[in-house]
Amino acid sequence: MKEDLLYHLWQYQKFAKHNLRTVQGDELRVFSAGHLNTLAGPDFAYSKIMLNDVTWSGSVEIHVNSSDWYRHKHHLDENYEKVILHVVWNNDKEVKLRDGSLLPVLELKNRVYPEILEKYEKMMGDNHDFTCRNLITKVPDIKLANAFESALNERLRTKASKVSEVYKSTNQFWEETAFKVICSAFGFKVNSGGFGILAEQLRYDILQKNRDQRLKIEALFFGLSGMIREKNKDEYSETMKRYFSFLDHKYSLGGSMMSERDWNFFGARPANFPTLRLAQLAGVVCKSQLFFDAILNSDSLKDYYAIFEFEISDYWKSHYDFGKKKKSATFSLSKASKENLIINSVIPILAAYAMEKDQHQYWEKAIDLLSSLSPERNSITKKWNAMGVELGSAFETQACLEQYKHHCLEKKCLSCSVGYHLLHSHSSIKGNLSEEIVKN
Template sequence: MKENLLHFIWKFQLFSNKKLQTVTSENIQVVATGLHNFNTGPDFSNAKIIINNQLWAGNVEIHVKSSDWYLHAHETDENYDAVILHVVWEHDVDVFRKSNTVIPTLALKNYISTQVLDNYQALFSKNKKWINCENEISLIDDFLVSHWLERLYFERLEEKSAKIQEVLKLTNNNWEAVLFVLFAKNFGLKINGEAFFNFATSFDFSIVRKLSTSRLQLEALFFGQAGLLFNSCESVYFENLKREYEYLKIKFKLTSISKGQVHFFRLRPNNFPTIRLSQLVSLYHLYQNLFSKIIEIETIEDYYSLFDLGTSAFWETHYTFETESKKSAKKLSKAFVDLLLINTIIPLKFKHLQSLGKTDFSSLIAIVEEIKPEKNSIISKFEACKIKSDSAFKTQALLQLKNNYCSKQLCLQCEIGKEVLKN
C-alpha cells in the first residue's frame, strides 16, 4: 500500500461509508474530507467529521501504519495538534494528543473495494508501457480529457512565464530586451539555444538599438559575440565583419562567448547558426520597437507577414563563411514561425497580460488553435493511443501531460489517471 493512494482514496471517498467506525468502534460520518495539503503539515485541513454524534472540525493525517506518526516525529510538531482523525491502512499502535487522549483512528483496510486496488495495480503494473494508462486513455470521457488538456496548456504557459520572469529580472524589466533574448534562444533551436541565449545576454540590448540601421554592424555584433569570427577566412565579407567587430568590441567593451559553444554538427544547413543569426539580424534591422509590434498583432497571418524575411545577400549563396553554395533565398518558414509563436510570442504576451492584471487570454488561445499540431515522437505515440491532435494547443498540452505527469508517475495528480482509478 502506498500513502499517496490512501490520500487519493480519502480525497474522493473511494471507500464504503456504511457503518464506518474507528478502531475503537466509534461511529464515523465524513461530512467533508478537507482540503488536500501539498505543503508541510497535516495532509488534509478543514475537514469535518462526526464521531459518535459529535461534529469535529480540524485536520486529517494519513499514514500506511499508525506507527508512522512516530516515525515522522509528528508528536513533537505543534502543526499536528489539531488533527481530529488519523486515517491509516493498518492500525498497529495508538497515537496520543498532548492531553494524553487517543486520537481517533480509522483503518481503511476493510472499507476499500478490491476494484479500486485492482485498478491501481493495473495502472502501475510493471509491464512495459509507454504511459501507465495507454490502454484506458482513449476510453475516458472526451469532455474530461479536453478540460484537463486546457488546464495543462495553461500550466505549461505558467512554467514558461516563470522563465520569462527570470529574463525580466536580468534585463531590468525591459520588455524589448526580453523579447530579443527569447528570440535569440529560439532562433538557436535545441542544439544552439543555450549558446544563442549566452550570446544575447553578453551585451546590453541598447547596443542593438544603436546599430540597427546598419546591417553590417549588426551582423558583426551578432557573429562576433556568438564566437564565429575567431578564425581566418579568405572572404571579403568575413574580413569586413571581423574588422567591424574589432571596432565595436573596443567601443562597447564587449566580451564574446567562448569559441566552440555554437555548433553546426547534426543540423540541417538551413538551421546552421550562421543562417539563423543573419535572419535574426534581418528582423532587428527591419523593425524598431519590435515588442510593441508583437503586442499589437492579433492574427496569425499578420505574424506570418511580420516574419516574411530572409538573410543578407552573402548568405543566399553560403551556409558557412568558407564554402559557396547554390543561390537560394533562405527565408523563415511558416513552420519556424510557428515555433516562435509557440515558444516565444504567446508565452511573452501571456506574461505581459498578467503583468497588466488581465485575465482574458482568449485572443492567445485563438492563435495557438490555428497553429498546426507539432510533429514529434511524443505526439505520435499519443496518436497510437488514439489521442489525436488538431492544433498546437493540444500538442503543447500533451507534451505537458507526458513530461510532467506520465513520465513522473504522477497518475494520482492527473485527471485522466484519477478517472481510470475511480472507474
C-alpha cells in the same frame, strides 16, 4: 500500498461510507475532505468532519501505517497539533497528541473495493510509457480534453515563470525581455543552449542604437558568439572582423565571450546552422518594430507570422556558413519555424504578462493562438497518434508533451482525469456492503 493512492481516496472520498466510524468507535461524517497541501505540514488543510455530534475543522494527515506518525516525527512538530483526523491504511499503533489525547483514526483497508486496488496495482506495475494505451480510445472525449487542458495550463505556467525570471533580470523592461526570449528561441532545439547564452551576453541598448545598421548588428552577433574566425578571409568575413573590433572597443564588450564549442553544427541541416540562424535573427532585429508591443497588440495569426518575416543580407542568401555556399537560395523561415518561434517565445511572453499584471485576457489570447497553430510533429506526438489520439492543433500537441513528460512517464495517473476515469469506471457496490466492512 502507497500514500499517493491514499491521498486520492481521501480527496475524492472513494471508500465505503456505510457505518463510518473511527477505530476508537466514534461515529464519523465527512463534510469536506479539505485541500491537498503540497507544502510543509499536514497533508490536507481546511477539512471539516463530525465526530459523534461535534463538528471539527482543521487538518487531516495521511499515512500507510499509523506508526508513521512517529516515524516521521510529527509528534515533535507543533504544526500537527491541529490535525483532527488520521487517515491510514493500517492502524498498527495508537497515536497521542501532546496533551495526551488520542488522535482519531480512520482505517481504510477494509473500506476500499478490491477492483480499485487491482486497477491501481496494474497501472503502477506497467513499465510502458502509457499505462492507459489499450483503453484510452474508450475514454470519453471530455475526460481527455480535461486532462489536456490541465496539462496545457501547467505547461504555460512553467514557461511563463521562466519568462518572468528574465523580466526581473531586465529590471522589469518588457521590450528587452521579449528580445531575450526570442533570441533564446532562435536556437530551436539544436542550439537552444548557445542562443540562451548569447541572449544573456547581448546588451539591449547597443542593439537599439545600431539596429538601423545591419552589418553592425551581424558583427555584434557573430563576434560575441565566437563565429568570426581568423581563417575566413573573404570580403564579408573581413568586414565582420572590422565592425566587431570597432564595437568591441566602443562599448567595452570584452571580446568574444563564446566559442565554436558552444554551438552545434554536427547533426544539424545547413538550414539550421547557427550561423544562418544568427543572420536571420539579425534580420528580425533590424526591422523597425518593438517586439513586445507587436506581441501584445497583434490580432491575427498573420500578424504574428509577420514578426518573424525579414530581409536577410545578400551574403547569407547564398551561404550557410562563413565561406560555405549553399546550393539553394532558401533563406527565410519556413511556416513550421515561425510557428515554433511563436510557440516558444510569443506564447510564453503573453502568459508571463498575464501572470505578472493579472490580466487574464492575455492568458486566453495565448491559448487561442495555440489553438490556431498547426499540430507539431515529433517523437512524442507520434506516440499519441499511434494510440489513436488525434491531435488537431498546437494546443493539443503542447498539452500532450506536458502530459507525457510530467504525468505519463512519472506514473501520475491519479492526478489525471483519464487515469481517474479508468481507475473508477465500472466500480460499483454490490448491495450495501460486505459484513466485514459493516462491522468496521
